[in-house]
Structures are given as C-alpha cells and as structure tokens.
Amino acid sequence: xxxxxxxxxxAIVVGAGPAGAIAAKTFAENGFSTLLxxxxxxxxxxxxxxxxxxxxxLTLAINPDPSWITHTVNGVTFVxxxxxRVNVPCPEPAYMLNRPVMEKSIVQMAAKYNxxxxxxxxxxxxxxxKDAICGVKVLHHDMxxxxxxxxxxxxxxxxxxxxxxxxxxxxxxxxNDIGICAQYRVTNVxxxxxxxxxxxxxxxVPDCYAWMFPKGDxxxxxxxxxxxxxxxxxxxxxxxxxxxxxxxxKAKPLALTVGSVPLGLYLKKLVAGGFMVVGDAAxxxxxxxxxxxxxxxxxxxxxxxxxxxxxxxxDVSEKRLSVFEKRWKNGVGKQQERSYLLKRAVLKVNDSxxxxxxxxxxxxxxxxxxxxxxxxxxxKNQPALILEAIKLFK
Amino acid sequence: MKKKKTIxxxxxxxxxxxxxxxxxxxxxxxxxxxxxxxxxxxxxxxGRCVIICPFRxxxxxxx
Numbered sequence: 001x002x003x004x005x006x007x008x009x010x011a012i013v014v015g016a017g018p019a020g021a022i023a024a025k026t027f028a029e030n031g032f033s034t035l036l037x038x039x040x041x042x043x044x045x046x047x048x049x050x051x052x053x054x055x056x057x058l059t060l061a062i063n064p065d066p067s068w069i070t071h072t073v074n075g076v077t078f079v080x081x082x083x084x085r086v087n088v089p090c091p092e093p094a095y096m097l098n099r100p101v102m103e104k105s106i107v108q109m110a111a112k113y114n115x116x117x118x119x120x121x122x123x124x125x126x127x128x129x130k131d132a133i134c135g136v137k138v139l140h141h142d143m144x145x146x147x148x149x150x151x152x153x154x155x156x157x158x159x160x161x162x163x164x165x166x167x168x169x170x171x172x173x174x175x176n177d178i179g180i181c182a183q184y185r186v187t188n189v190x191x192x193x194x195x196x197x198x199x200x201x202x203x204x205v206p207d208c209y210a211w212m213f214p215k216g217d218x219x220x221x222x223x224x225x226x227x228x229x230x231x232x233x234x235x236x237x238x239x240x241x242x243x244x245x246x247x248x249x250k251a252k253p254l255a256l257t258v259g260s261v262p263l264g265l266y267l268k269k270l271v272a273g274g275f276m277v278v279g280d281a282a283x284x285x286x287x288x289x290x291x292x293x294x295x296x297x298x299x300x301x302x303x304x305x306x307x308x309x310x311x312x313x314x315d316v317s318e319k320r321l322s323v324f325e326k327r328w329k330n331g332v333g334k335q336q337e338r339s340y341l342l343k344r345a346v347l348k349v350n351d352s353x354x355x356x357x358x359x360x361x362x363x364x365x366x367x368x369x370x371x372x373x374x375x376x377x378x379x380k381n382q383p384a385l386i387l388e389a390i391k392l393f394k
Numbered sequence: 395m396k397k398k399k400t401i402x403x404x405x406x407x408x409x410x411x412x413x414x415x416x417x418x419x420x421x422x423x424x425x426x427x428x429x430x431x432x433x434x435x436x437x438x439x440x441g442r443c444v445i446i447c448p449f450r451x452x453x454x455x456x457x
Contacts, residue, residue, distance in 0.1 A: 039427055048411060122426050139426065159412020159425050172416050175442065180413060182448055228417075232445045258448035260413035 009035045009116070010311055011304075012136050012149040014123045014162050016043045018099070019279030019296035020155035021106035022061060026304035028113035032311055035147060036110060037138060039156075041120045043107050044100030048259035049293070050183065050221050051097040052196055052213050057294025058095060061301050068102035069095045071216035077193050078374065079247075080358035081201025081351045087193055088361075088369045096196075096215055097293070126152065126165045132273030132316065133166055151307050151316045152275050155300055158260050160281030166272045172283065175228035176347075177264025179208055179290050182236035183223030185255040189214070189248050199247060200354050206230035207347055208290075210243045222251060225261065225290055227347070261290040265340055266333060271321040276303045284328075284336060287343040298332060342375070349378045399439040400457040403430055407451035414443035414452060 011027040013020045016038035024036040040046075052073065058064055073094040078086045111117060118140060125137030127146055135148040154162035158178075163170035172178045189212060191197055199210040210224035224243060226236050236258065244251050262283040270277055278284070279296030286295065306324045310316045357377035361369060401422075408430060415423045422436035423443060444452045 039425075041427070046409075120427055124424065124426075157412060159415040161415060161421065161424065164421050171419050173419065175417065175445065178413070178416060178446065180446060180448055228445050231448070235450055236448050257411075258409050258413075259411040260416060260446065260448075262416075 007033075007035075007116075007147065009033045009147065009149040011035070011151050011153065011307065012037065012147060013153045013155060014136065015039070015155035015157055015279075015281070016103065016107055016117070016119070017155060017157055017279065017296065018103060018106070018293050019281075019300035020153070021103050021110065022297050023153045023155055023278065023300040023304040024110040024115050024117075025106055025113070026301060027308065028110045028115035030308045031113075032308060034110065034115040035149070036107065036115055036117045037121050037123050037136070038117070038119045039122045042100075043119060044103040046255075046257050047099050047185070048181070048183070048257045049099055050211055050213050050223060051099050051215070053095050053097055053291070053293045055093045055095055057298065061294065061297035062106065064095070064102070065105055068097055068105060070098055071096050073196055075193065075195045077191065077195045077197045078358070078361075079197055079199040080355050081203055082355055082358075083247075084355070084358040084362055085192075086358050086361045086369070086374075087195060087366045088371060088374065089367060091371060094196075096213060098215075123156065123162060126162065126275070131318070133275040150274065150311060153300070153303060153307065154275065154277040154281050155279050155296070157280045158262065160277070162275075163267065163277045163281055166275045166277070168267055168269045168272060168277060170267055170277070170281065170283065172262065172264060174264060177262065177283075178228060179225035179261045179263045180228065180231045180236050180258075181223055181225040181261060181290070182240045182256070182258045183221055184240065184244065184251070184253040185219055186222045186244070186248070186251040186253050187219050188250045188252050189220045189222065190250075199243070201351050203351075204243050204246070205239060206233070210240075210247075212248065219254065220251075222248060227263075261285055261292060263287045263290060263340075263343060266328070266336055270303075270325045270328060271318055273318045273321075274316045276307060276321055276324055278303045284332075287336065287339040288346065289339075295332060295336070299328060302327060346375075346378065353378055398457060399441075399454050400434065401432055401437055401439055401443065402453050402455050403432055404451045404453070405429060407449045409449055409451075411448065413446045413448065417442045417446050
C-alpha cells in the first residue's frame with residue numbers, strides 16, 4: 001500500500017499553527033501540491049497563547065470568520081502594582097480568538113484545495129541536494145519517511161529546529177530575548193470593565209507583565225511572562241499561582257499551559273535555497289507585548305506568496321526567495337525593531353514610576369486616554385524612546 | 395575534556411512546549427511528538443535549558 005506521504009510535493013509546510021495554516025492555504029489555493037505537517041495530534045491544541053489579536057493585523061492576513069472570534073475588545077485595563085485601574089480605549093479594535101477553531105478552519109480551507117495534512121507527524125530532518133533543501137525527513141507513528149519537495153516553509157514555532165538544520169542561526173542566544181510564560185484557562189473571574197487586563201508590579205510579576213483576558217463565555221486566559229533572569233529564581237507557574245491568589249482569589253483553573261515567546265529581533269537570514277522560515281520560528285513578534293499571531297500569519301502569507309511566484313518561475317534559489325527577506329525587513333520587521341527598543345526601556349521602569357503614572361492617568365478623561373500617554377509617562381526619563389513609541393503606535 | 399555535569403530530563407514534568415530547544419546553542423535537544431531526545435554527545439551542559447524550562451523538567455546533575 002502506498003502511503004500518502006510517499007509522494008513529491010511542490011511545497012511542504014512544517015507546523016500547522018496560524019503561520020503554517022496560512023502558508024498551506026496560500027500554496028494550495030494557487031494550485032501547488034502541498035503537504036502540511038503537524039507534530040501535535042490535534043491542530044490548534046494545546047493553546048499556548050493569550051489569544052488577543054489586533055483586528056487590523058489579522059484582517060491583513062485573512063478575512064476572519066465570526067466563529068473564530070469570541071468577542072471584540074475596545075479597551076484595555078492597566079492595573080498598577082497597588083491595584084489602581086486605568087482604562088484605555090484601544091487604538092484599534094482587537095479580537096479575542098478561539099485559536100483551535102481558527103486554526104482548524106484555515107487548515108480546512110487548505111484541505112478544500114487538496115492540501116495533504118498529517119497530524120502527529122514530526123519533521124526531524126531536512127533533505128538536501130547541492131545548495132538547496134529538497135525535502136523533509138518525517139516521523140509518523142513508528143515510520144520514518146523521506147518526503148521530497150521543491151520548497152519547505154518552516155513554521156515550526158518557538159521550538160523550531162528546521163531553521164537550524166537549514167543552516168540559519170535561529171538559537172535565541174541572549175536569554176533576555178525570550179519570554180517564559182505560564183497560563184491558566186480559568187472560570188469564576190470577573191472584571192468591572194470586562195476589558196483585557198494587564199497587571200504590572202514586582203509584587204505581581206518580577207518583570208514583563210501578567211494578563212487576564214476574558215473570553216466572553218465566563219472563562220478567561222490568566223497568564224504571565226517573565227525573563228530568564230527572573231525564571232532562574234522562581235518558576236513562572238509558582239509566580240502565576242501567587243498572582244491568581246492575590247488578584248483573582250475566586251478563579252478556578254480549567255487548564256494549564258506553558259511556553260515561550262520570542263522577545264528579540266527576527267532572524268537576520270530568513271531564507272536558504274528551497275527554504276523559508278516564518279513566525280515564531282523566525283523569532284518574529286512584538287517584543288513589547290509578546291504578541292506573535294499577526295506577525296506569524298502575515299509573514300507566512302508573504303513568504304508563501306513569494307514562494308508561489310518562485311515555484312511558477314522554476315527558481316527557488318536563495319537569491320530568488322530573498323525577496324521575502326527584503327520585504328519583511330522593510331515592512332513589519334521595522335515595527336519589531338522599534339518594539340525591541342521600547343521593550344528594553346520598559347523593562348527598566350520601576351514600580352514607583354508605574355504607580356505615579358497610574359495616579360496621573362486615573363484623573364484624566366478615560367475616553368481621551370491613549371497608549372502613548374502611558375508610554376510617555378513610563379519612559380519619561382528616556383526622551384529618545386518616546387519618539388520611537390510614537391512611531392510604533394501611530 | 396570530560397563533562398562534569400549532565401542534563402537529565404523528567405518526562406513526567408515536561409509539557410513539550412519547546413522553550414528549551416529555542417535556547418540550545420548546540421542543537422542537542424530534539425522535541426518529538428510526546429518525548430524529547432537529548433543528544434548527550436552534543437550537549438555541553440551549559441544549563442540554559444534548565445533556566446528556561448517552565449516546569450523544571452530539565453536538571454543539571456553531576457555526571
């Protein structure tokens with residue numbers, strides 16, 4: 001019997017998260033034979049994500065189906081170390097997602113155009129011919145199979161090995177450039193505003209921030225991120241337990257997940273012959289808030305669109321694919337660079353500065369508050385960064 | 395020179411999040427579907443993965 005894997009594909013996409021799903025859909029709807037590989041046994045699970053996403057970034061990548069969105073968010077509540085609540089309208093609407101539903105839905109679109117999909121299938125190696133990648137070595141159940149292709153898109157997330165195997169240096173070398181996260185899905189949480197909440201203060205979380213994102217169905221994502229420096233002293237799960245007891249004593253956990261987000265710069269090299277890397281695997285994210293969904297989806301869409309052109313032309317050389325690298329650097333990549341500068345400044349802000357900022361902001365007309373006001377107050381001793389902040393949020 | 399320390403892995407504690415893989419400088423960690431392979435020959439026992447692991451599934455022990 002011939003296994004479906006024993007074929008040759010135009011494109012193999014490694015990882016069926018938001019990036020991989022979009023890439024597979026793009027290839028398949030353009031008529032290219034596509035194989036989508038997912039290590040986990042179910043697409044969309046586990047949810048290692050706060051699931052909050054900007055509407056603009058999401059709709060740039062794909063027209064979202066209403067079933068993916070649990071509710072629309074129009075404001076955010078910032079909570080100071082002492083518990084002062086400042087409500088700020090969102091600069092643009094945001095969505096709370098149901099990621100498992102979204103990811104399965106996009107993968108179904110790829111399937112409709114005949115993309116092959118394998119779950120519980122791990123990419124463990126890359127096949128190479130001269131200077132180019134020409135396939136993937138996969139493990140499925142107890143079978144090891146070589147699958148040939150013309151191009152590989154690595155969307156294998158924070159744990160990516162594909163980029164390393166393709167010769168791109170994807171190791172996060174500076175441990176300050178990774179945020180270690182833990183998150184409960186909880187029930188029995190209430191907030192007066194119903195907005196996503198961001199909590200700051202060393203008594204809550206040693207650095208970065210903690211969050212409570214209501215899902216609109218009586219549950220919420222309650223989580224936090226810390227740097228490696230803080231994680232060396234105490235595990236994120238211990239800190240999360242304390243945060244939950246202190247700020248949400250009635251909360252009851254339904255699920256616990258952990259994971260990490262890239263908080264540094266994206267990879268200098270995003271392509272090799274027959275190979276492209278996108279999303280978390282390429283270390284693409286907003287370093288200020290750790291959000292990576294829109295970076296993942298838009299990088300995947302751009303990479304796959306360029307790959308489709310390259311496949312049609314019969315040229316998947318590193319030079320041809322480097323168009324992706326250039327376009328990313330001159331587009332969303334700039335946004336990440338600015339967020340990186342800001343993150344470094346914000347991490348230096350102490351609790352008394354945050355408390356003072358909250359005291360000022362609480363007395364202002366909430367409908368006129370903007371994110372930039374918060375940043376101005378918190379990075380006020382670093383004026384050059386205010387300019388960067390303006391560019392980031394304009 | 396022989397390594398003085400070695401990395402040990404507790405599968406019961408692991409959530410397979412892959413954080414350790416992201417910071418490994420020698421590509422010694424390979425995350426599979428529900429297990430992890432440690433290439434001890436490549437591992438330099440630098441301890442970066444130990445710091446990162448949210449569930450403390452990796453530990454540095456005397457070889």
